[in-house]
Amino acid sequence: MAKAPRRNARIDLNNATAEELEGIEGIDGERARLIIEHRSTRGSFRSWEDVLSVSGIDTVLLGKLQEGSSLGAAAGPPAEGARAATGGGAGTAAGAAKAPRPTAGGGIGDMTALEEIMGLILLDLAAAEAYRVAIAACKTPEIKRQLEAFQGDHERHARALSDALGASLPEEPDDRGQCIRRYTELSAREERTALVAMRGNEELTNDAYASALASDLPDDVRRMVEANWQDERRHIRWITEEIRARGWELPEVPSSLAEAA
Ligand SMILES: [Fe+2]
Ligand SMILES: [Fe+2]
CATH class of the missing domain: 1.10.150 (DNA polymerase; domain 1)
Incomplete structure:
Protein backbone atom coordinates (compact mmCIF):
# COMPACT_ATOMS: atom_id res chain seq x y z
CA MET A 1 0.00 0.00 0.00
CA ALA A 97 27.75 -9.49 3.50
CA LYS A 98 31.10 -10.87 2.42
CA ALA A 99 33.41 -9.34 -0.11
CA PRO A 100 33.90 -11.20 -3.36
CA ARG A 101 36.80 -13.61 -3.31
CA PRO A 102 39.22 -14.21 -6.14
CA THR A 103 39.47 -17.94 -5.41
CA ALA A 104 37.40 -20.45 -3.48
CA GLY A 105 39.00 -22.32 -0.57
CA GLY A 106 42.73 -22.27 0.11
CA GLY A 107 44.63 -21.28 3.21
CA ILE A 108 44.57 -18.05 5.11
CA GLY A 109 47.24 -16.23 3.17
CA ASP A 110 45.54 -12.89 3.51
CA MET A 111 46.84 -11.02 6.54
CA THR A 112 43.57 -9.20 6.98
CA ALA A 113 41.66 -12.45 7.25
CA LEU A 114 44.26 -13.87 9.60
CA GLU A 115 44.07 -10.77 11.77
CA GLU A 116 40.28 -10.90 11.77
CA ILE A 117 40.29 -14.52 12.96
CA MET A 118 42.96 -13.89 15.59
CA GLY A 119 40.88 -10.93 16.73
CA LEU A 120 37.80 -13.16 16.99
CA ILE A 121 39.67 -15.74 19.05
CA LEU A 122 40.86 -13.09 21.49
CA LEU A 123 37.43 -11.52 21.62
CA ASP A 124 35.72 -14.87 22.24
CA LEU A 125 38.11 -15.55 25.10
CA ALA A 126 37.52 -12.08 26.50
CA ALA A 127 33.76 -12.58 26.25
CA ALA A 128 33.99 -15.94 28.03
CA GLU A 129 35.94 -14.26 30.82
CA ALA A 130 33.43 -11.40 30.98
CA TYR A 131 30.61 -13.95 31.26
CA ARG A 132 32.43 -15.54 34.19
CA VAL A 133 32.40 -12.14 35.94
CA ALA A 134 28.76 -11.49 35.01
CA ILE A 135 27.58 -14.92 36.16
CA ALA A 136 29.10 -14.30 39.59
CA ALA A 137 26.97 -11.14 39.87
CA CYS A 138 23.72 -12.97 39.03
CA LYS A 139 21.40 -14.85 41.37
CA THR A 140 18.46 -16.02 39.29
CA PRO A 141 19.18 -19.67 38.33
CA GLU A 142 17.60 -19.28 34.89
CA ILE A 143 19.81 -16.28 34.06
CA LYS A 144 22.93 -17.96 35.41
CA ARG A 145 22.23 -21.09 33.38
CA GLN A 146 21.73 -19.13 30.21
CA LEU A 147 24.88 -17.07 30.70
CA GLU A 148 26.87 -20.23 31.43
CA ALA A 149 25.67 -21.67 28.13
CA PHE A 150 26.77 -18.49 26.33
CA GLN A 151 30.14 -18.61 28.08
CA GLY A 152 30.51 -22.20 26.84
CA ASP A 153 29.70 -21.09 23.27
CA HIS A 154 32.46 -18.48 23.38
CA GLU A 155 35.00 -20.98 24.70
CA ARG A 156 34.00 -23.44 22.00
CA HIS A 157 34.28 -20.75 19.31
CA ALA A 158 37.78 -19.80 20.46
CA ARG A 159 38.93 -23.44 20.43
CA ALA A 160 37.42 -24.21 17.04
CA LEU A 161 38.87 -21.09 15.42
CA SER A 162 42.32 -21.80 16.90
CA ASP A 163 42.15 -25.35 15.60
CA ALA A 164 41.23 -24.03 12.17
CA LEU A 165 44.35 -21.86 12.20
CA GLY A 166 46.46 -24.69 13.60
CA ALA A 167 47.37 -22.37 16.46
CA SER A 168 47.18 -22.85 20.19
CA LEU A 169 44.89 -20.69 22.28
CA PRO A 170 46.47 -17.44 23.48
CA GLU A 171 47.24 -17.68 27.18
CA GLU A 172 46.85 -14.02 27.99
CA PRO A 173 44.12 -11.58 26.98
CA ASP A 174 45.25 -8.71 24.77
CA ASP A 175 44.69 -5.07 25.78
CA ARG A 176 41.15 -5.09 24.50
CA GLY A 177 40.41 -8.29 26.44
CA GLN A 178 41.73 -6.70 29.61
CA CYS A 179 39.55 -3.63 29.01
CA ILE A 180 36.50 -5.84 28.49
CA ARG A 181 37.12 -7.71 31.71
CA ARG A 182 37.74 -4.52 33.67
CA TYR A 183 34.64 -2.89 32.21
CA THR A 184 32.56 -5.92 33.17
CA GLU A 185 34.01 -6.04 36.68
CA LEU A 186 33.20 -2.38 37.21
CA SER A 187 29.74 -2.54 35.65
CA ALA A 188 28.32 -5.92 36.64
CA ARG A 189 27.30 -5.21 40.22
CA GLU A 190 24.06 -7.13 40.14
CA GLU A 191 21.85 -8.90 37.64
CA ARG A 192 20.56 -5.88 35.78
CA THR A 193 23.96 -4.25 35.35
CA ALA A 194 25.53 -7.63 34.54
CA LEU A 195 23.13 -8.12 31.64
CA VAL A 196 23.54 -4.54 30.44
CA ALA A 197 27.33 -4.94 30.49
CA MET A 198 27.10 -8.23 28.60
CA ARG A 199 24.83 -6.67 26.02
CA GLY A 200 27.58 -4.11 25.38
CA ASN A 201 30.16 -6.88 25.13
CA GLU A 202 27.94 -8.85 22.77
CA GLU A 203 27.52 -5.81 20.52
CA LEU A 204 31.28 -5.72 20.21
CA THR A 205 31.48 -9.44 19.48
CA ASN A 206 28.65 -9.32 16.95
CA ASP A 207 30.29 -6.41 15.13
CA ALA A 208 33.61 -8.26 15.03
CA TYR A 209 31.99 -11.35 13.54
CA ALA A 210 30.20 -9.27 10.93
CA SER A 211 33.46 -7.58 10.06
CA ALA A 212 35.32 -10.91 9.81
CA LEU A 213 32.69 -12.19 7.38
CA ALA A 214 33.43 -9.22 5.14
CA SER A 215 37.05 -10.35 4.73
CA ASP A 216 38.43 -12.96 2.39
CA LEU A 217 38.08 -16.23 4.31
CA PRO A 218 38.65 -19.80 3.14
CA ASP A 219 35.35 -21.64 2.74
CA ASP A 220 35.71 -23.92 5.77
CA VAL A 221 36.65 -21.04 8.06
CA ARG A 222 33.83 -18.93 6.66
CA ARG A 223 31.31 -21.66 7.44
CA MET A 224 32.62 -21.86 10.98
CA VAL A 225 32.51 -18.08 11.46
CA GLU A 226 28.96 -17.95 10.07
CA ALA A 227 27.81 -20.70 12.43
CA ASN A 228 29.46 -18.98 15.39
CA TRP A 229 27.88 -15.71 14.40
CA GLN A 230 24.45 -17.29 14.60
CA ASP A 231 25.28 -18.13 18.23
CA GLU A 232 26.36 -14.53 18.82
CA ARG A 233 23.12 -13.20 17.40
CA ARG A 234 21.18 -15.58 19.64
CA HIS A 235 23.16 -14.34 22.67
CA ILE A 236 22.47 -10.68 22.05
CA ARG A 237 18.81 -11.34 21.23
CA TRP A 238 18.29 -13.25 24.48
CA ILE A 239 20.05 -10.62 26.60
CA THR A 240 18.23 -7.73 24.94
CA GLU A 241 14.88 -9.46 25.36
CA GLU A 242 15.61 -10.34 28.99
CA ILE A 243 16.50 -6.73 29.83
CA ARG A 244 13.32 -5.56 28.15
CA ALA A 245 11.03 -8.19 29.68
CA ARG A 246 12.28 -7.50 33.19
CA GLY A 247 11.87 -3.74 32.75
CA TRP A 248 15.59 -3.19 33.26
CA GLU A 249 16.12 -0.76 30.41
CA LEU A 250 17.27 2.57 31.78
CA PRO A 251 15.47 5.65 30.52
CA GLU A 252 17.47 7.50 27.90
CA VAL A 253 19.38 10.57 29.02
CA PRO A 254 17.49 13.62 27.74
CA SER A 255 19.49 15.13 24.88
CA SER A 256 19.72 18.50 26.66
CA LEU A 257 21.53 16.81 29.57
CA ALA A 258 23.69 14.68 27.30
CA GLU A 259 24.86 17.81 25.46
CA ALA A 260 25.63 19.60 28.72
CA ALA A 261 27.78 16.69 29.93
FE1 LIG B 1 32.14 -16.28 19.29
FE1 LIG C 1 28.25 -14.05 22.45
Missing part, protein backbone atom coordinates in the same frame (compact mmCIF):
# COMPACT_ATOMS: atom_id res chain seq x y z
CA ALA A 2 2.28 2.79 1.18
CA LYS A 3 5.22 0.61 0.19
CA ALA A 4 5.02 1.10 -3.56
CA PRO A 5 8.35 3.00 -3.84
CA ARG A 6 10.19 -0.24 -3.09
CA ARG A 7 9.10 -1.64 -6.41
CA ASN A 8 9.32 1.54 -8.42
CA ALA A 9 12.83 2.71 -7.71
CA ARG A 10 15.75 1.74 -5.61
CA ILE A 11 16.21 3.99 -2.64
CA ASP A 12 19.73 5.27 -2.06
CA LEU A 13 20.48 4.34 1.53
CA ASN A 14 23.08 7.09 1.71
CA ASN A 15 20.62 9.83 0.84
CA ALA A 16 17.17 8.52 1.71
CA THR A 17 14.91 10.44 4.06
CA ALA A 18 13.27 8.71 7.02
CA GLU A 19 10.04 8.59 5.06
CA GLU A 20 11.71 6.89 2.10
CA LEU A 21 13.44 4.39 4.38
CA GLU A 22 10.14 3.50 5.97
CA GLY A 23 8.91 2.55 2.51
CA ILE A 24 11.24 -0.45 2.64
CA GLU A 25 9.66 -3.59 4.05
CA GLY A 26 10.80 -4.23 7.62
CA ILE A 27 12.06 -0.69 8.23
CA ASP A 28 9.98 1.09 10.83
CA GLY A 29 10.40 4.60 12.20
CA GLU A 30 12.93 3.58 14.82
CA ARG A 31 15.11 1.65 12.38
CA ALA A 32 14.96 4.50 9.89
CA ARG A 33 16.10 6.85 12.66
CA LEU A 34 19.01 4.53 13.56
CA ILE A 35 20.09 4.29 9.92
CA ILE A 36 20.12 8.06 9.56
CA GLU A 37 21.87 8.52 12.89
CA HIS A 38 24.55 6.00 11.90
CA ARG A 39 24.99 7.76 8.56
CA SER A 40 25.37 11.18 10.12
CA THR A 41 27.76 10.10 12.88
CA ARG A 42 29.93 7.66 10.90
CA GLY A 43 29.52 8.88 7.34
CA SER A 44 28.14 7.19 4.23
CA PHE A 45 27.69 3.45 4.07
CA ARG A 46 30.48 2.10 1.92
CA SER A 47 29.42 -1.53 2.02
CA TRP A 48 26.53 -3.70 3.16
CA GLU A 49 28.79 -4.67 6.00
CA ASP A 50 28.54 -1.09 7.26
CA VAL A 51 24.76 -1.33 7.07
CA LEU A 52 24.82 -4.51 9.13
CA SER A 53 26.58 -2.66 11.91
CA VAL A 54 23.51 -0.45 12.46
CA SER A 55 21.81 -1.70 15.58
CA GLY A 56 18.49 -3.35 14.81
CA ILE A 57 19.60 -4.50 11.34
CA ASP A 58 20.05 -8.26 11.18
CA THR A 59 20.78 -10.47 8.19
CA VAL A 60 17.09 -10.89 7.34
CA LEU A 61 16.53 -7.15 7.26
CA LEU A 62 19.77 -6.71 5.38
CA GLY A 63 18.35 -8.93 2.64
CA LYS A 64 15.26 -6.72 2.45
CA LEU A 65 17.39 -3.58 2.34
CA GLN A 66 19.45 -5.06 -0.46
CA GLU A 67 16.26 -5.75 -2.41
CA GLY A 68 14.75 -2.35 -1.81
CA SER A 69 17.73 -0.01 -1.81
CA SER A 70 21.21 0.67 -3.08
CA LEU A 71 24.26 2.28 -1.54
CA GLY A 72 24.57 5.05 -4.08
CA ALA A 73 27.87 6.62 -5.03
CA ALA A 74 29.57 6.02 -1.69
CA ALA A 75 29.65 2.26 -2.17
CA GLY A 76 32.80 0.55 -3.39
CA PRO A 77 33.11 -2.61 -5.49
CA PRO A 78 32.52 -5.03 -2.56
CA ALA A 79 29.00 -3.69 -2.16
CA GLU A 80 28.27 -4.32 -5.83
CA GLY A 81 29.46 -7.88 -5.48
CA ALA A 82 27.40 -8.33 -2.36
CA ARG A 83 24.27 -7.09 -4.06
CA ALA A 84 24.75 -9.44 -6.99
CA ALA A 85 25.15 -12.31 -4.56
CA THR A 86 21.78 -11.79 -2.86
CA GLY A 87 19.71 -13.35 -5.62
CA GLY A 88 17.11 -15.38 -3.75
CA GLY A 89 16.56 -13.08 -0.80
CA ALA A 90 16.92 -13.24 2.96
CA GLY A 91 18.38 -16.73 3.21
CA THR A 92 21.56 -15.60 1.54
CA ALA A 93 21.91 -12.32 3.38
CA ALA A 94 24.69 -13.46 5.73
CA GLY A 95 26.72 -14.74 2.81
CA ALA A 96 25.99 -11.59 0.88
Whole structure:
Protein backbone atom coordinates (compact mmCIF):
# COMPACT_ATOMS: atom_id res chain seq x y z
CA MET A 1 0.00 0.00 0.00
CA ALA A 2 2.28 2.79 1.18
CA LYS A 3 5.22 0.61 0.19
CA ALA A 4 5.02 1.10 -3.56
CA PRO A 5 8.35 3.00 -3.84
CA ARG A 6 10.19 -0.24 -3.09
CA ARG A 7 9.10 -1.64 -6.41
CA ASN A 8 9.32 1.54 -8.42
CA ALA A 9 12.83 2.71 -7.71
CA ARG A 10 15.75 1.74 -5.61
CA ILE A 11 16.21 3.99 -2.64
CA ASP A 12 19.73 5.27 -2.06
CA LEU A 13 20.48 4.34 1.53
CA ASN A 14 23.08 7.09 1.71
CA ASN A 15 20.62 9.83 0.84
CA ALA A 16 17.17 8.52 1.71
CA THR A 17 14.91 10.44 4.06
CA ALA A 18 13.27 8.71 7.02
CA GLU A 19 10.04 8.59 5.06
CA GLU A 20 11.71 6.89 2.10
CA LEU A 21 13.44 4.39 4.38
CA GLU A 22 10.14 3.50 5.97
CA GLY A 23 8.91 2.55 2.51
CA ILE A 24 11.24 -0.45 2.64
CA GLU A 25 9.66 -3.59 4.05
CA GLY A 26 10.80 -4.23 7.62
CA ILE A 27 12.06 -0.69 8.23
CA ASP A 28 9.98 1.09 10.83
CA GLY A 29 10.40 4.60 12.20
CA GLU A 30 12.93 3.58 14.82
CA ARG A 31 15.11 1.65 12.38
CA ALA A 32 14.96 4.50 9.89
CA ARG A 33 16.10 6.85 12.66
CA LEU A 34 19.01 4.53 13.56
CA ILE A 35 20.09 4.29 9.92
CA ILE A 36 20.12 8.06 9.56
CA GLU A 37 21.87 8.52 12.89
CA HIS A 38 24.55 6.00 11.90
CA ARG A 39 24.99 7.76 8.56
CA SER A 40 25.37 11.18 10.12
CA THR A 41 27.76 10.10 12.88
CA ARG A 42 29.93 7.66 10.90
CA GLY A 43 29.52 8.88 7.34
CA SER A 44 28.14 7.19 4.23
CA PHE A 45 27.69 3.45 4.07
CA ARG A 46 30.48 2.10 1.92
CA SER A 47 29.42 -1.53 2.02
CA TRP A 48 26.53 -3.70 3.16
CA GLU A 49 28.79 -4.67 6.00
CA ASP A 50 28.54 -1.09 7.26
CA VAL A 51 24.76 -1.33 7.07
CA LEU A 52 24.82 -4.51 9.13
CA SER A 53 26.58 -2.66 11.91
CA VAL A 54 23.51 -0.45 12.46
CA SER A 55 21.81 -1.70 15.58
CA GLY A 56 18.49 -3.35 14.81
CA ILE A 57 19.60 -4.50 11.34
CA ASP A 58 20.05 -8.26 11.18
CA THR A 59 20.78 -10.47 8.19
CA VAL A 60 17.09 -10.89 7.34
CA LEU A 61 16.53 -7.15 7.26
CA LEU A 62 19.77 -6.71 5.38
CA GLY A 63 18.35 -8.93 2.64
CA LYS A 64 15.26 -6.72 2.45
CA LEU A 65 17.39 -3.58 2.34
CA GLN A 66 19.45 -5.06 -0.46
CA GLU A 67 16.26 -5.75 -2.41
CA GLY A 68 14.75 -2.35 -1.81
CA SER A 69 17.73 -0.01 -1.81
CA SER A 70 21.21 0.67 -3.08
CA LEU A 71 24.26 2.28 -1.54
CA GLY A 72 24.57 5.05 -4.08
CA ALA A 73 27.87 6.62 -5.03
CA ALA A 74 29.57 6.02 -1.69
CA ALA A 75 29.65 2.26 -2.17
CA GLY A 76 32.80 0.55 -3.39
CA PRO A 77 33.11 -2.61 -5.49
CA PRO A 78 32.52 -5.03 -2.56
CA ALA A 79 29.00 -3.69 -2.16
CA GLU A 80 28.27 -4.32 -5.83
CA GLY A 81 29.46 -7.88 -5.48
CA ALA A 82 27.40 -8.33 -2.36
CA ARG A 83 24.27 -7.09 -4.06
CA ALA A 84 24.75 -9.44 -6.99
CA ALA A 85 25.15 -12.31 -4.56
CA THR A 86 21.78 -11.79 -2.86
CA GLY A 87 19.71 -13.35 -5.62
CA GLY A 88 17.11 -15.38 -3.75
CA GLY A 89 16.56 -13.08 -0.80
CA ALA A 90 16.92 -13.24 2.96
CA GLY A 91 18.38 -16.73 3.21
CA THR A 92 21.56 -15.60 1.54
CA ALA A 93 21.91 -12.32 3.38
CA ALA A 94 24.69 -13.46 5.73
CA GLY A 95 26.72 -14.74 2.81
CA ALA A 96 25.99 -11.59 0.88
CA ALA A 97 27.75 -9.49 3.50
CA LYS A 98 31.10 -10.87 2.42
CA ALA A 99 33.41 -9.34 -0.11
CA PRO A 100 33.90 -11.20 -3.36
CA ARG A 101 36.80 -13.61 -3.31
CA PRO A 102 39.22 -14.21 -6.14
CA THR A 103 39.47 -17.94 -5.41
CA ALA A 104 37.40 -20.45 -3.48
CA GLY A 105 39.00 -22.32 -0.57
CA GLY A 106 42.73 -22.27 0.11
CA GLY A 107 44.63 -21.28 3.21
CA ILE A 108 44.57 -18.05 5.11
CA GLY A 109 47.24 -16.23 3.17
CA ASP A 110 45.54 -12.89 3.51
CA MET A 111 46.84 -11.02 6.54
CA THR A 112 43.57 -9.20 6.98
CA ALA A 113 41.66 -12.45 7.25
CA LEU A 114 44.26 -13.87 9.60
CA GLU A 115 44.07 -10.77 11.77
CA GLU A 116 40.28 -10.90 11.77
CA ILE A 117 40.29 -14.52 12.96
CA MET A 118 42.96 -13.89 15.59
CA GLY A 119 40.88 -10.93 16.73
CA LEU A 120 37.80 -13.16 16.99
CA ILE A 121 39.67 -15.74 19.05
CA LEU A 122 40.86 -13.09 21.49
CA LEU A 123 37.43 -11.52 21.62
CA ASP A 124 35.72 -14.87 22.24
CA LEU A 125 38.11 -15.55 25.10
CA ALA A 126 37.52 -12.08 26.50
CA ALA A 127 33.76 -12.58 26.25
CA ALA A 128 33.99 -15.94 28.03
CA GLU A 129 35.94 -14.26 30.82
CA ALA A 130 33.43 -11.40 30.98
CA TYR A 131 30.61 -13.95 31.26
CA ARG A 132 32.43 -15.54 34.19
CA VAL A 133 32.40 -12.14 35.94
CA ALA A 134 28.76 -11.49 35.01
CA ILE A 135 27.58 -14.92 36.16
CA ALA A 136 29.10 -14.30 39.59
CA ALA A 137 26.97 -11.14 39.87
CA CYS A 138 23.72 -12.97 39.03
CA LYS A 139 21.40 -14.85 41.37
CA THR A 140 18.46 -16.02 39.29
CA PRO A 141 19.18 -19.67 38.33
CA GLU A 142 17.60 -19.28 34.89
CA ILE A 143 19.81 -16.28 34.06
CA LYS A 144 22.93 -17.96 35.41
CA ARG A 145 22.23 -21.09 33.38
CA GLN A 146 21.73 -19.13 30.21
CA LEU A 147 24.88 -17.07 30.70
CA GLU A 148 26.87 -20.23 31.43
CA ALA A 149 25.67 -21.67 28.13
CA PHE A 150 26.77 -18.49 26.33
CA GLN A 151 30.14 -18.61 28.08
CA GLY A 152 30.51 -22.20 26.84
CA ASP A 153 29.70 -21.09 23.27
CA HIS A 154 32.46 -18.48 23.38
CA GLU A 155 35.00 -20.98 24.70
CA ARG A 156 34.00 -23.44 22.00
CA HIS A 157 34.28 -20.75 19.31
CA ALA A 158 37.78 -19.80 20.46
CA ARG A 159 38.93 -23.44 20.43
CA ALA A 160 37.42 -24.21 17.04
CA LEU A 161 38.87 -21.09 15.42
CA SER A 162 42.32 -21.80 16.90
CA ASP A 163 42.15 -25.35 15.60
CA ALA A 164 41.23 -24.03 12.17
CA LEU A 165 44.35 -21.86 12.20
CA GLY A 166 46.46 -24.69 13.60
CA ALA A 167 47.37 -22.37 16.46
CA SER A 168 47.18 -22.85 20.19
CA LEU A 169 44.89 -20.69 22.28
CA PRO A 170 46.47 -17.44 23.48
CA GLU A 171 47.24 -17.68 27.18
CA GLU A 172 46.85 -14.02 27.99
CA PRO A 173 44.12 -11.58 26.98
CA ASP A 174 45.25 -8.71 24.77
CA ASP A 175 44.69 -5.07 25.78
CA ARG A 176 41.15 -5.09 24.50
CA GLY A 177 40.41 -8.29 26.44
CA GLN A 178 41.73 -6.70 29.61
CA CYS A 179 39.55 -3.63 29.01
CA ILE A 180 36.50 -5.84 28.49
CA ARG A 181 37.12 -7.71 31.71
CA ARG A 182 37.74 -4.52 33.67
CA TYR A 183 34.64 -2.89 32.21
CA THR A 184 32.56 -5.92 33.17
CA GLU A 185 34.01 -6.04 36.68
CA LEU A 186 33.20 -2.38 37.21
CA SER A 187 29.74 -2.54 35.65
CA ALA A 188 28.32 -5.92 36.64
CA ARG A 189 27.30 -5.21 40.22
CA GLU A 190 24.06 -7.13 40.14
CA GLU A 191 21.85 -8.90 37.64
CA ARG A 192 20.56 -5.88 35.78
CA THR A 193 23.96 -4.25 35.35
CA ALA A 194 25.53 -7.63 34.54
CA LEU A 195 23.13 -8.12 31.64
CA VAL A 196 23.54 -4.54 30.44
CA ALA A 197 27.33 -4.94 30.49
CA MET A 198 27.10 -8.23 28.60
CA ARG A 199 24.83 -6.67 26.02
CA GLY A 200 27.58 -4.11 25.38
CA ASN A 201 30.16 -6.88 25.13
CA GLU A 202 27.94 -8.85 22.77
CA GLU A 203 27.52 -5.81 20.52
CA LEU A 204 31.28 -5.72 20.21
CA THR A 205 31.48 -9.44 19.48
CA ASN A 206 28.65 -9.32 16.95
CA ASP A 207 30.29 -6.41 15.13
CA ALA A 208 33.61 -8.26 15.03
CA TYR A 209 31.99 -11.35 13.54
CA ALA A 210 30.20 -9.27 10.93
CA SER A 211 33.46 -7.58 10.06
CA ALA A 212 35.32 -10.91 9.81
CA LEU A 213 32.69 -12.19 7.38
CA ALA A 214 33.43 -9.22 5.14
CA SER A 215 37.05 -10.35 4.73
CA ASP A 216 38.43 -12.96 2.39
CA LEU A 217 38.08 -16.23 4.31
CA PRO A 218 38.65 -19.80 3.14
CA ASP A 219 35.35 -21.64 2.74
CA ASP A 220 35.71 -23.92 5.77
CA VAL A 221 36.65 -21.04 8.06
CA ARG A 222 33.83 -18.93 6.66
CA ARG A 223 31.31 -21.66 7.44
CA MET A 224 32.62 -21.86 10.98
CA VAL A 225 32.51 -18.08 11.46
CA GLU A 226 28.96 -17.95 10.07
CA ALA A 227 27.81 -20.70 12.43
CA ASN A 228 29.46 -18.98 15.39
CA TRP A 229 27.88 -15.71 14.40
CA GLN A 230 24.45 -17.29 14.60
CA ASP A 231 25.28 -18.13 18.23
CA GLU A 232 26.36 -14.53 18.82
CA ARG A 233 23.12 -13.20 17.40
CA ARG A 234 21.18 -15.58 19.64
CA HIS A 235 23.16 -14.34 22.67
CA ILE A 236 22.47 -10.68 22.05
CA ARG A 237 18.81 -11.34 21.23
CA TRP A 238 18.29 -13.25 24.48
CA ILE A 239 20.05 -10.62 26.60
CA THR A 240 18.23 -7.73 24.94
CA GLU A 241 14.88 -9.46 25.36
CA GLU A 242 15.61 -10.34 28.99
CA ILE A 243 16.50 -6.73 29.83
CA ARG A 244 13.32 -5.56 28.15
CA ALA A 245 11.03 -8.19 29.68
CA ARG A 246 12.28 -7.50 33.19
CA GLY A 247 11.87 -3.74 32.75
CA TRP A 248 15.59 -3.19 33.26
CA GLU A 249 16.12 -0.76 30.41
CA LEU A 250 17.27 2.57 31.78
CA PRO A 251 15.47 5.65 30.52
CA GLU A 252 17.47 7.50 27.90
CA VAL A 253 19.38 10.57 29.02
CA PRO A 254 17.49 13.62 27.74
CA SER A 255 19.49 15.13 24.88
CA SER A 256 19.72 18.50 26.66
CA LEU A 257 21.53 16.81 29.57
CA ALA A 258 23.69 14.68 27.30
CA GLU A 259 24.86 17.81 25.46
CA ALA A 260 25.63 19.60 28.72
CA ALA A 261 27.78 16.69 29.93
FE1 LIG B 1 32.14 -16.28 19.29
FE1 LIG C 1 28.25 -14.05 22.45
